Amino acid sequence: MSLTNLQIADLLARSAAEAESYRQRAYIKASRGALAWTEEAADVLESGRSLTELFGVGDKLARRIEGWMTEPPEVGDPPESRSGFSSRSVSSSIVDGHPDWRGAINADLQMHSTYSDGDVTLEGMAAASRELGYSYIALTDHSQGLKIAGGMSPEELRAQGRAIADLNDEMQDDGFRVLHALEMNISPSGEGDMEPEDLEGLDLVLGSFHSSLRTTDDQTYRYLAALRNPNFHVLGHPRGRMYATRAGLHANWRRVFAEAAKMGKAVEIDCNPNRQDLNAALASLAVDAGCYISIGTDAHSIRELSFIDMGIATALAAGAPRDRILNYMTADELVAWVRDRPQRSGQVG
Ligand SMILES: [Zn+2]
Numbered sequence: 001m002s003l004t005n006l007q008i009a010d011l012l013a014r015s016a017a018e019a020e021s022y023r024q025r026a027y028i029k030a031s032r033g034a035l036a037w038t039e040e041a042a043d044v045l046e047s048g049r050s051l052t053e054l055f056g057v058g059d060k061l062a063r064r065i066e067g068w069m070t071e072p073p074e075v076g077d078p079p080e081s082r083s084g085f086s087s088r089s090v091s092s093s094i095v096d097g098h099p100d101w102r103g104a105i106n107a108d109l110q111m112h113s114t115y116s117d118g119d120v121t122l123e124g125m126a127a128a129s130r131e132l133g134y135s136y137i138a139l140t141d142h143s144q145g146l147k148i149a150g151g152m153s154p155e156e157l158r159a160q161g162r163a164i165a166d167l168n169d170e171m172q173d174d175g176f177r178v179l180h181a182l183e184m185n186i187s188p189s190g191e192g193d194m195e196p197e198d199l200e201g202l203d204l205v206l207g208s209f210h211s212s213l214r215t216t217d218d219q220t221y222r223y224l225a226a227l228r229n230p231n232f233h234v235l236g237h238p239r240g241r242m243y244a245t246r247a248g249l250h251a252n253w254r255r256v257f258a259e260a261a262k263m264g265k266a267v268e269i270d271c272n273p274n275r276q277d278l279n280a281a282l283a284s285l286a287v288d289a290g291c292y293i294s295i296g297t298d299a300h301s302i303r304e305l306s307f308i309d310m311g312i313a314t315a316l317a318a319g320a321p322r323d324r325i326l327n328y329m330t331a332d333e334l335v336a337w338v339r340d341r342p343q344r345s346g347q348v349g
Helices: 005-018 021-035 041-046 059-070 088-096 099-104 122-131 154-174 220-227 253-262 280-288 303-317 331-345
Strands: 136-142 177-186 204-209 266-270 292-296
Touching: 005 021, 005 059, 005 088, 041 059, 088 099, 088 303, 099 303, 122 136, 122 154, 122 303, 136 154, 136 204, 154 177, 177 331, 204 220, 204 331, 220 253, 253 266, 253 280, 266 280, 266 303, 280 292, 280 303, 292 303
Parallel strands: 136 177, 177 204, 266 292
Antiparallel strands: none
């Protein structure tokens, strides 16, 4: 008898619910960490190694998990906030079986730098991405409305544009390019927090909800309003869920994805293990509706750039053809897709 990383994550989240308040955060952090482990804990033990080799696992946590492995506790189904997730170790083994999918991917289309809430400079994220083999990335720092994430004002966005242009001049000979993009905050009524003229010159705009994410009421209206907003191209982490914290928004997904396809918008597979948003079940509905898919790690550090496998595995599970995934386009093809897309959907944008 042994447990998967997903089951361990669930047990850690259950421990949080039973722990003293000051320990709850540590357990939630550990449960999220378990989703991001690169190897199955069972395999680590099987090969005679210590669980402390896994990211974020100390001696005490290792003993607790080993106890569970020896004698798995009886638990019921996870609550909605922990349902419909996979783990990174499983995703990586799926992608290992499709080396052409990892080899052919050209870009990571969501990441953050010190221009908003990332840990690393624009130059650092670009260099690390180039080392991973990409030919381009979309740098998607937050816009002004998301104060908690240090969102950029229009002036800061323009300054970032100049820094990216300089960097692209330097990296040109390496065949690498940074697309100037933005993760624009979208209100529940579907409006962006930047004026359309502030967005001129951007290569790509993601639109994401970051507020009123805990409501359990149907939010189809919110998605339809946002998708009809012509000022962004990709709906970022569509549900806004977070492992063990919130289940994400509810909507009539067939209607939402039909509207996205009609408006020529892509929907994102956010690769962060705690988000997995869209997951395979919803991504499959989006593919069936004819949507384009955009894969982004949502990395806020260099380590998180490696989350890309979660998105590739989700796209594979959803049956997404590569010619409908923006990341498999070249930078020029993606820029052309953004440019031509409004005509394709019959919108002026
Ligand atoms: Zn976001």
